[in-house]
Amino acid sequence: MTLSEEDYIKIIYHLGKGDQGTVSTNAIAEKMETKPSSVSDMIKKLSEKGLVNYKKYQGVTLSEYGLKVALSIVRKHRLWEVFLVEKLEFSWDEVHEVAEQLEHIKSEKLIDMLDKHLGFPQIDPHGDPIPSKSGEFKKSIKRLLNEVPIGKEGICVGVKDSSPPFLKFLDKNKIALGDSIFVVDKEEFDGSLHIKIRDVDIRISDQIASNLYLRIIE
Amino acid sequence: MTLSEEDYIKIIYHLGKGDQGTVSTNAIAEKMETKPSSVSDMIKKLSEKGLVNYKKYQGVTLSEYGLKVALSIVRKHRLWEVFLVEKLEFSWDEVHEVAEQLEHIKSEKLIDMLDKHLGFPQIDPHGDPIPSKSGEFKKSIKRLLNEVPIGKEGICVGVKDSSPPFLKFLDKNKIALGDSIFVVDKEEFDGSLHIKIRDVDIRISDQIASNLYLRIIE
DNA sequence: ACAAATTTTTAGATTTGCCTAAATTTTATT
DNA sequence: AATAAAATTTAGGCAAATCTAAAAATTTGT
Numbered sequence A, B: 001m002t003l004s005e006e007d008y009i010k011i012i013y014h015l016g017k018g019d020q021g022t023v024s025t026n027a028i029a030e031k032m033e034t035k036p037s038s039v040s041d042m043i044k045k046l047s048e049k050g051l052v053n054y055k056k057y058q059g060v061t062l063s064e065y066g067l068k069v070a071l072s073i074v075r076k077h078r079l080w081e082v083f084l085v086e087k088l089e090f091s092w093d094e095v096h097e098v099a100e101q102l103e104h105i106k107s108e109k110l111i112d113m114l115d116k117h118l119g120f121p122q123i124d125p126h127g128d129p130i131p132s133k134s135g136e137f138k139k140s141i142k143r144l145l146n147e148v149p150i151g152k153e154g155i156c157v158g159v160k161d162s163s164p165p166f167l168k169f170l171d172k173n174k175i176a177l178g179d180s181i182f183v184v185d186k187e188e189f190d191g192s193l194h195i196k197i198r199d200v201d202i203r204i205s206d207q208i209a210s211n212l213y214l215r216i217i218e
Numbered sequence C: 001a002c003a004a005a006t007t008t009t010t011a012g013a014t015t016t017g018c019c020t021a022a023a024t025t026t027t028a029t030t
Numbered sequence D: 001a002a003t004a005a006a007a008t009t010t011a012g013g014c015a016a017a018t019c020t021a022a023a024a025a026t027t028t029g030t
Helices: A003-015 A025-032 A036-048 A064-086 A095-102 A108-117 A164-172 B003-015 B025-032 B036-048 B064-086 B095-102 B108-117 B164-172
Strands: A052-054 A060-062 A140-144 A153-159 A180-186 A193-197 A200-204 A212-217 B052-054 B060-062 B140-144 B153-159 B180-186 B193-197 B200-204 B212-217
Touching: A003 A025, A003 A036, A003 A060, A003 A064, A025 A036, A036 A052, A036 A060, A060 A064, A064 A095, A064 A108, A140 A153, A153 A164, B003 B025, B003 B036, B003 B060, B003 B064, B025 B036, B036 B052, B036 B060, B060 B064, B064 B095, B064 B108, B140 B153, B153 B164
Parallel strands: none
Antiparallel strands: A052 A060, A140 A212, A153 A180, A153 A212, A180 A193, A193 A200, B052 B060, B140 B212, B153 B180, B153 B212, B180 B193, B193 B200
16 A cells, blocks of 8 residues: 555545545545545555545545455554653643654554553543554543443543633643543542542542543543 | 655765765666666756766765755654664564655754654664764764674674574574674673563673674764 | 676666646635 | 526646656667
């Protein structure tokens, strides 16, 4: 597969996501920052290679094979994002561009070992799930931290209350977007939480927890 | 710079190495696994871009700018090799092909942070020196371990005595090609060495040390 | 030194991925 | 339902990097 082919497959995957419905030529052209006529050319090629199902003027869907390819690219992209954040101190909003390049590196062993090196992460720094080697992956959902079950881990993806005092609190406690938070325990009495963040255990009140969005798996 | 241009620059660098003399079209063609006519085309392009000095039928040399580009590619290649061996458990003879791909990733921050993550290594798993960010680098030389000065580190690149008992000894002590060895101290009395390998301190006799080749810096 | 052998370059095609412009099909509007 | 608008495809070309075949320059051998 060429670099360009991989980019098309990935974009078709993302556009067709959810209902995995058909994707229009124009939509692909916009994402690829190219012209619809170029997309037509490429779709024909991908169709001949069995990566997409295609009928003229009717849009495309990924074939079973195409989906497998797409998931493998997504897996690589997200594993590299974890690497950049966890090992190279990138922030969650700097990783995309570089991961976009790294996802095209071809070596099965590289990805297997990277996965192992990172401790087989389930989610990337944006809270999106990482497909397994065989292409399965859990759906991710957004939940308020106080609604996350004990024993689950999630990525901090947003706040409900964006007032300065709350943001200051987060800053003081070194809680930032993109941080991975693990819910260790919950106090029945007052709903306060015992969480683990950056390998540090801290306690936060229910009031805080009910204003922080996490993205969790399942 | 395109991928292909980078490959040409790197190959011209390696072929012109040492005396940094002129490199022939045929030699480049062989290394690139392409035809001399294709090389002529590309050389013309590289020359127009100011990366090489070129006179028809007279071979090429890297320009000052071309050399800088070459060194930056070599730096990336070797840092990735260190990463693969040190962090992902690749063996020294598996890394080349993957590093060949990784060296083309474009992100200054990525390389800076990778360098830091790896502890600013000076040599790659084959014992070759890693150019600094600004393009300087030390020459590497091959020395018998017993001739390596105290406080220096090197990569195990070969044996003088390749008899089964010696190889068995190396195996038993987990000393393998590609391992990094740091000379902690030397016993004046019998010439025995105190070395650090894979973060473990061991002591070896002069007889052993005088049959192991290291590649060291300076 | 000069013919033969080798190396290098040029000329003309090919492939990939893209483009513009024009034609075609589908969708939306009245 | 007919036509206007939008989406999609086709046709014809371009640039990058390669190829084969042939021409030109250099090097080698005697």
